[in-house]
Each structure stands twice: as C-alpha cells, then as structure tokens.
Amino acid sequence: MIINHPILGPRDAAEFTYLGDASLLNRPDWQAADAADQFYEYLYLRDNPAGEHRELWYHEQGDRSWLVVTRNTLTHEISSVELASDVARAQGNKK
Amino acid sequence: MRFSGFKVIKEALMGHKGWGPQWRNPEPKSHYDIIIIGGGGHGLATAYYLAKEFGQKNIAVLEKGWIGGGNVGRNTTIIRSNYLLDGNEPFYEFSLKLWEGLEQDFNYNAMVSQRGILNLIHSDGQRDAFMRRGNGMILNGADAEYLTADQIRAENPFLNFDDARFPIKGGLAQRRGGTVRHDAVAWGYARGADQRGVDIIQNCEVTGLRIENGVCKGVETSRGFIGANKVGSCVAGSSSRIMAHANIRLPIESHVLQAFVSEGLKPTIPGVITFGAGHFYVSQSDKGGLVFGGDIDGYNTYAQRGNLPTVEDVCESGMAIMPMIGRSRMLRMWGGVMDMSMDGSPIIDKTHIDGLYFNGGWCYGGFKATPASGWCYAHLLAKDEPHKVATAYRLDRFKRGYMIDEKGMGAQPNLH
Numbered sequence: 374m375i376i377n378h379p380i381l382g383p384r385d386a387a388e389f390t391y392l393g394d395a396s397l398l399n400r401p402d403w404q405a406a407d408a409a410d411q412f413y414e415y416l417y418l419r420d421n422p423a424g425e426h427r428e429l430w431y432h433e434q435g436d437r438s439w440l441v442v443t444r445n446t447l448t449h450e451i452s453s454v455e456l457a458s459d460v461a462r463a464q465g466n467k468k
Numbered sequence: 469m470r471f472s473g474f475k476v477i478k479e480a481l482m483g484h485k486g487w488g489p490q491w492r493n494p495e496p497k498s499h500y501d502i503i504i505i506g507g508g509g510h511g512l513a514t515a516y517y518l519a520k521e522f523g524q525k526n527i528a529v530l531e532k533g534w535i536g537g538g539n540v541g542r543n544t545t546i547i548r549s550n551y552l553l554d555g556n557e558p559f560y561e562f563s564l565k566l567w568e569g570l571e572q573d574f575n576y577n578a579m580v581s582q583r584g585i586l587n588l589i590h591s592d593g594q595r596d597a598f599m600r601r602g603n604g605m606i607l608n609g610a611d612a613e614y615l616t617a618d619q620i621r622a623e624n625p626f627l628n629f630d631d632a633r634f635p636i637k638g639g640l641a642q643r644r645g646g647t648v649r650h651d652a653v654a655w656g657y658a659r660g661a662d663q664r665g666v667d668i669i670q671n672c673e674v675t676g677l678r679i680e681n682g683v684c685k686g687v688e689t690s691r692g693f694i695g696a697n698k699v700g701s702c703v704a705g706s707s708s709r710i711m712a713h714a715n716i717r718l719p720i721e722s723h724v725l726q727a728f729v730s731e732g733l734k735p736t737i738p739g740v741i742t743f744g745a746g747h748f749y750v751s752q753s754d755k756g757g758l759v760f761g762g763d764i765d766g767y768n769t770y771a772q773r774g775n776l777p778t779v780e781d782v783c784e785s786g787m788a789i790m791p792m793i794g795r796s797r798m799l800r801m802w803g804g805v806m807d808m809s810m811d812g813s814p815i816i817d818k819t820h821i822d823g824l825y826f827n828g829g830w831c832y833g834g835f836k837a838t839p840a841s842g843w844c845y846a847h848l849l850a851k852d853e854p855h856k857v858a859t860a861y862r863l864d865r866f867k868r869g870y871m872i873d874e875k876g877m878g879a880q881p882n883l884h
C-alpha cells in the first residue's frame with residue numbers, strides 16, 4: 374500500500390506503524406459521570422467495518438507525524454489522507 | 469457408511485464405485501432449535517458435539533460459501549497447548565486431548581500428527597519466560613520439556629545455532645503438539661454432524677438477525693428467513709459484521725494473516741519449529757512443502773490477501789534461523805481474515821439478547837482450539853451455562869477488567 378502523505382507525498386506503508394480506528398482521537402472526559410463506561414467503549418469496542426475505515430497511522434520511519442487515513446478494508450484502496458493534528462483541531466479537540 | 473481398512477481395500481478391488489457424498493445438501497427448514505452461523509471448523513464442531521454429546525436434534529449450520537472455505541482451510545495446521553495463563557491453558561489442553569481421540573471419534577482420517585512443536589530460545593530472559601510457561605503447562609496437566617542447544621542440535625542440525633545476534637540458547641518443546649490436515653477436520657465434523665441429522669446449508673449467507681423485544685427469533689438469509697430458538701454466531705473474521713445486526717460492538721478487529729508453502733522437498737524438518745527472536749514458524753507437509761508464516765500484516769482488513777512487506781519480513785526471519793531454505797522456491801501464498809481480540813484471547817458467551825450467542829476472537833490461533841471450541845460452545849448452547857474450561861471467555865471481561873492477555877500487550881489487537 375502507498376500512503377499519500379500530505380507533506381511528504383507518496384510513501385510506502387512499510388514506513389508506518391498502525392494504531393487503529395481514528396475514533397481513538399476522541400478520548401473521553403475523565404471527569405464525566407459515566408467516565409468508566411465511556412473509557413471501556415473507547416478502549417475496547419470497535420466498529421470494525423467492512424468498507425470505508427478512518428484509521429491512525431504513525432510515520433515512524435519518516436517525519437513522525439500521525440495521519441488519519443481513510444481506507445477501504447475490502448479493497449485496501451486509500452481515498453484520503455490527512456494530518457491527525459488538522460483533524461483533531463477541526464473537530465475542536467482540546468489537546 | 470463407515471470408513472475402515474476393509475472398506476478401502478474392498479473399494480480398491482471394486483473400482484472405487486461404492487463411495488458416495490459425505491454429507492447431504494438439504495433445503496433449509498423454516499425453523500430450527502439451534503442455528504449456527506458459519507460453517508468453519510468451529511461451527512461444524514459445535515453442531516457435531518451438540519448432536520453427539522448434548523442430545524440436540526434440530527440443528528442447522530448456515531454457511532455463506534462452501535464449508536471449509538474460511539480460515540479452517542487457510543491455516544498452517546499447528547496444534548499445541550503451550551499457553552501460560554489459567555484462563556487459557558486448561559481449555560487448550562482439553563482441546564489437545566480431544567485431538568488425540570478425534571479420528572476414532574468421528575471415524576475420519578484427519579491426519580493428526582503429533583510430531584512435536586519446538587519454541588526456540590535466544591536469550592536468558594526468554595529462557596526464564598519459557599521456563600515459566602512450561603511450568604504453567606505442566607501444572608495444568610500438559611507436557612512441556614526444556615531442551616538444551618545440544619539436544620536441539622541432535623534433532624535439528626540445520627538450524628542457525630551460532631548466529632551472532634540470535635544464537636540458539638535452548639528451546640521449549642511440547643512433544644504432543646503437531647499438525648492436522650485442516651480440510652479433513654472440516655469435512656470430518658461435517659460428515660459426523662450430517663450423519664446425526666444436522667442440516668449443513670451452504671451458499672446461505674446470513675444478512676440480518678431478527679430480534680423482537682430483546683429476543684432473537686431467527687436469521688434473515690440470502691435464502692429467506694429461518695426461525696430458531698437459539699442462534700450462535702461462529703464466523704471468525706466476520707464476527708463484527710454479524711453482531712452489528714444486533715447493534716453489538718465487539719472488542720475485535722479483523723486483520724489478515726498470510727501463509728506460505730514452498731515447492732516439495734525431501735523430508736527434512738521433523739516437527740514444528742518457531743523462531744523466538746522474530747516471528748517465523750515452519751513445518752513440513754506430508755507432500756514435502758515447507759508450510760510457514762509469521763506476523764499478521766497489522767491493519768484492519770477484510771480482504772483475504774496481504775501485502776509484500778510482511779512477505780519480506782517472514783522470509784528474512786526464515787533465513788535468519790534456517791539459512792538452508794534460501795534456495796527453495798515459494799509455491800503458493802494466501803491470506804485469511806482473523807478476528808483479533810483486544811487481549812488476544814477468545815470469547816464463548818451469551819449476549820444480552822436472549823437466544824443470541826457469540827463465539828469468536830480466535831486471533832491467529834483458533835485452529836488448535838477447534839474441538840474444544842465446538843465442545844464448549846455446544847455445552848453453552850445446550851445448557852445455557854459455560855463449560856468449566858471456558859468460564860474465563862466472557863464477553864464482559866473487558867469491562868470488568870479480567871483480560872486474558874498472554875503477551876501483556878494491552879488493548880492493541882495487532883500486537884497480540
């Protein structure tokens with residue numbers, strides 16, 4: 374697979390490590406009344422879809438940026454690649 | 469029809485005209501007591517034991533393609549019970565004992581070969597860890613044996629003992645481990661289940677679950693609705709897709725594992741050997757091909773094929789431990805989609821929906837589990853309580869903090 378890095382251009386997927394579903398960007402509020410339930414879902418439960426999947430890749434052998442890659446899990450086709458920091462900022466994450 | 473030496477000789481003399489189909493091809497009935505979704509090893513074994521050991525009569529196995537076309541026909545056929553943790557080891561040892569009697573039990577040649585498995589040790593820390601695992605195995609009634617480098621050399625002179633980076637310091641052997649002909653396992657269970665009245669319905673894809681007032685009433689399929697008192701999902705890599713029909717999110721990701729077979733070679737590798745410093749394992753099939761594999765590719769996928777970086781990694785690891793294979797050619801490679809769970813261990817449990825049961829999370833190691841998984845799932849479906857060796861495999865263990873994490877990797881499926 375080739376990942377089209379927004380800054381560095383097309384890079385071999387072997388340069389990256391894979392973390393998982395991009396929902397991991399949305400860490401629950403630890404002070405919420407139901408924080409334990411929210412963290413259980415955040416940590417352990419996954420949609421695991423067959424089809425389009427937004428996921429986190431880390432450019433370990435490159436510029437060490439985190440990317441949000443939108444990829445089809447049936448075909449491995451990649452339709453979009455964004456910097457995870459841009460995605461987090463756009464959705465208003467605090468950190 | 470029963471298989472026997474007499475029958476084989478008789479057929480040889482009669483021109484092999486007396487063999488018939490091994491199972492029926494029935495039309496689905498409108499209602500069953502128990503429906504198993506998925507005609508892989510586990511689904512077929514569950515149906516077999518439900519009929520044979522738990523007295524159930526009205527059972528169907530629904531398979532979207534043909535039986536044995538999933539992971540049961542794609543794995544590298546290794547069986548063993550060399551786990552460390554209490555939640556796992558009694559279950560896998562129960563499975564190994566069932567393997568030992570399986571061919572007599574279902575009257576089918578599954579080529580169970582207890583040729584032994586050897587985990588190589590390359591550092592002092594690894595020796596400590598493997599010693600601990602060996603002791604855990606022995607405490608649970610399994611066999612485990614520590615071998616020195618010299619003992620290993622006597623049996624496997626071709627290994628790369630004095631590699632500067634990964635010298636072989638010893639090994640943990642389980643002599644009762646080995647390999648089994650994977651397709652024959654699916655066929656043997658299918659035949660045994662069919663003989664006891666189980667309907668095995670192929671080309672029947674489950675496309676929905678009918679749930680009314682918190683009770684599962686049956687399944688929607690490509691061949692229409694089929695009602696059931698109990699529905700058991702048993703679809704390995706497709707687990708999340710089935711359970712999504714009940715709005716259940718699972719602690720599972722689907723990943724691909726690749727396997728490789730070389731051209732046929734003269735007998736050279738006595739048992740199963742695993743490299744302890746990279747991820748590589750190998751055995752030799754009865755046809756002579758080296759059967760080997762390594763890590764999963766590591767990203768979510770439902771495509772039954774992987775990518776080249778993993779191929780390179782597996783071949784490098786093979787060369788590091790067994791340089792003699794460098795000149796043999798690769799014949800075939802393929803991939804299978806696996807249900808990687810959040811702690812690397814499986815789930816056999818009821819769900820919060822009455823009549824809906826779940827079996828999955830087998831990761832890359834569910835072939836060896838086939839007999840015990842079938843037995844324990846049948847026990848749960850028939851009696852509504854877990855079998856004593858499967859009590860730890862609960863769906864809610866992640867919420868309650870009772871993970872069974874052999875490798876201590878945490879909730880990161882691609883590291884298990």
Ligand SMILES: Cc1cc2nc3c(=O)[nH]c(=O)nc-3n(C[C@H](O)[C@H](O)[C@H](O)COP(=O)(O)OP(=O)(O)OC[C@H]3O[C@@H](n4cnc5c(N)ncnc54)[C@H](O)[C@@H]3O)c2cc1C
Binds near residue numbers: 540703831832
């Ligand atoms: C390359 C590879 C090597 C492996 N090596 C080993 C090994 O050496 N030792 C070991 O112990 N394990 C190994 N495994 C793991 C092992 O193969 C699996 O854990 C095990 O086979 C899973 O259980 P199963 O046989 O029931 O799965 P499967 O055979 O995959 O059965 C699931 C079935 O469900 C069907 N299905 C899916 N969706 C639907 C639907 N909607 N409706 C109806 N049917 C459906 C599928 O078609 C499939 O036939 C390996 C796996 C792979 C891929």
